[in-house]
Amino acid sequence: MAETLLDVRGLRLSFATEKGSVRALFGVSFSVAPGETVGLVGESGCGKTVTALAVLRLLQSPPAIVESGEIVFRGEDLLALPEKRMCGVRGKSISMIFQEPMSSLNPVLTVGEQVAEVFTAHNVCGKREAAERAVEWLRKVHMPDPSLRAREYPHQMSGGMRQRAMIAMALALTPSLLIADEPSTALDVTIQAQILSLLRELRERERMAVLLITHDLGVVHDFADRTAIMYLGRIVEIAPTRELFADPIHPYTQGLLASLPGKRTGEKRLPSIPGTVPDLSNVPPGCPFADRCPFRREALSRFLAREVPADPLAVCDREDPPLYEYSGGHFAACHHQRTVRGGGAR
Amino acid sequence: MLRYIVRRLVGAVPILVGISLISFLMMHMAPGGPIGAGTDLNPKATAESRARLKAYYGLDQPLHIQYGRWLVRMSTLDFGDSFSPDGRPVAEKIKERIPITLTINVLSMGLIFLVAIPVGVYSAVRKGSLFDRISTVAVFTGFAIPTFWLALLLMILFGVKLGWLPISGISSLDYGSLGPLGKLADRAHHLLLPVLLLGFGGLAGMSRYTRANMLEVIRQDYVATARAKGLPEGTVVFRHAMRNALLPVITILGLSVPELLGGSVIFETIFAIPGLGQLFYQGVMSRDYPLIMGILTIGAFLTLLGNLLADVGYALADPRIRQG
Ligand SMILES: Nc1ncnc2c1ncn2[C@@H]1O[C@H](COP(=O)(O)OP(=O)(O)OP(=O)(O)O)[C@@H](O)[C@H]1O
Ligand SMILES: [Mg+2]
DSSP states (O other): OOOOSEEEEEEEEEEEETTEEEEEEEEEEEEEOTTOEEEEEEOTTSSHHHHHHHHTTOSOTTTEEEEEEEEEETTEEGGGSOHHHHHHHBTTTEEEEOSOTTTSSOTTSOHHHHHHHHHHHTTSSOHHHHHHHHHHHHHHTTOSSHHHHTTSOGGGSOHHHHHHHHHHHHHTTOOSEEEEESTTTTSOHHHHHHHHHHHHHHHHHHTOEEEEEESOHHHHHHHOSEEEEEETTEEEEEEEHHHHHHSOOSHHHHHHHHTOSSTTOOOSSOOOOSSOOOOGGGOOSSOTTGGGOHHHHHHHHHHHTTSSSSOTTHHHHHOOOOOEEEETTEEEOOHHHHHHHOOBOO | OHHHHHHHHHHHHHHHHHHHHHHHHHHHHSSOOHHHHHHTTOTTOOHHHHHHHHHHHTTTSOHHHHHHHHHHHHHTTOOOBOSSTTOOBHHHHHHHHHHHHHHHHHHHHHHHHHHHHHHHHHHHHTTTSHHHHHHHHHHHHHHHSOHHHHHHHHIIIIIIISOOSOOSSSSOTTGGGSOHHHHHHHHHHHHHHHHHHHHHHHHHHHHHHHHHHHHHHHTSHHHHHHHHTTOOHHHIIIIIIIHHHHHHHHHHHHHTHHHHHHHHHHHHHHTTOOSHHHHHHHHHHTTOHHHHHHHHHHHHHHHHHHHHHHHHHHHHHOHHHHOO
């Protein structure tokens, strides 16, 4: 494998709730190479945001507990860093843009102050220079009237402008990895396109890697070098984007793609697949998708109708499939496909 | 902003009139009257002399005439003369009493601010910690203890048993012979217990309120943004979370004026402090109508002023309102 920037290995994480411990991540593994964009796609509640927050160690603990796994960034396990050094990573080497531009900026500080803070927090320069650089960055994200806008408060700006300010803040120290959690979902379509093209422009200019979290397959198709599909707290398929769209392996991915009307439509929500996602507090053993999987359903009904003497996919209800590598860099977690396609063990 | 303040002040006039009308009616509905207080137990007082007194004070007129007269006088800021034997103008009496009451109230408010807010913030930031649990218990104990009872207990402990603190008045007998520093120390010594106790009631509520606000704010997205920038926890808490959490506290502080004034009546009476509260208590006991009405009006005015200051303070602190 080529050089990696971020390598998340077998991340298991749970939340302590009143009703007991609820696991949200079931061994998430993926990597991001320098300068590469990886798309992370999945239905609402599958754990995308939790994964992102875990990488930056922004989940409050309690309730969040990392049970096992490693988050290796530039060869160092972030989970083992003391908090003080972690502060040095956040905003400087890895930064993050949040889902909701309307609530992600502090209402009582000016936008300029909030961008400038990134410089002062990491002792890059003094206050005055930080303010100048903040205006400079607002200009770089194409904020209209940057020096005027820097003195304004978030409530005076539109959602699109706030998201630009967030991007300025995230990129101010030219991090090597940007985590963008649905940076455009909350915006309307034209603004969405502007924000994405801005991200594309800056990604190229700053040569940074991006972990792009989204519901929108259209966005990853256009934007990501590789795409990871997430389902119920694990990654079920990960492959170069082009390959994933051309030859999806996991039945869940196939379902997602099959129900896309045209690949470039700006669907906000992922198309529906029959069945419901199991509740996190009560995940059955075996493959988490088995209940909704067309292959599993068919095999089971044929077995129940006594058309076949044995249930060929009984394993799906028993064992949680690990990621198998099918071809160079194309991984999927599926018992059925493995028997059909014969993927090699990872 | 100035326009807004003027508008609010003008709007306060009808409210004040309304409050005074209700107070006036309640005062007259209460049993007893100013004449009775002085004559009921006096065997020499005849029905005739009572009637004369009544006419002298204008109490023989129907209520609406009495109220009308009072209102007309008030409109020229004339509070009238007290019914008490000294018969001095009410305005004069209030003026000499108000500084001590305001001092005690401002000091208690300061105390509430200085203690309740740090306690509230710290217990929110360390939610579930030993400190949080202890302060929670303390707060609920504080809610449950009647303060006047606590006042009596503390007076017995510090004043009588230990003899550390004076238990009445605002100055010692030798106050006049003390130097300026000595005077200050003497005052502080006398005011310590009253200020503590007057603030005590507010402490519990305010620290709880601060804690709740802080917990709410810490969950906000912009706090996560602040952390994601790599700011140290202290900066996140003080610069980003606390400022937002304290905005509503400003309002509550402004709204606590009537509570404090009410408390003054009790504590000034218990501690024999010659302030407005004590004067009010004496006025009520002797049914000194002009004095009662005067103090109630001042109290209502201070309350409305507190509300206005709270709103102005909030607007100054919150850019969304300042510029909206
Ligand atoms: N603090 C928490 N305590 C308990 N459970 C939590 C907590 N935060 C997240 N979860 C749970 O973790 C799961 C994953 O949530 P997450 O926010 O990562 O979803 P997501 O994939 O980002 O969804 P969306 O697309 O809606 O943003 C959810 O089921 C959620 O209920
Ligand atoms: Mg999310």
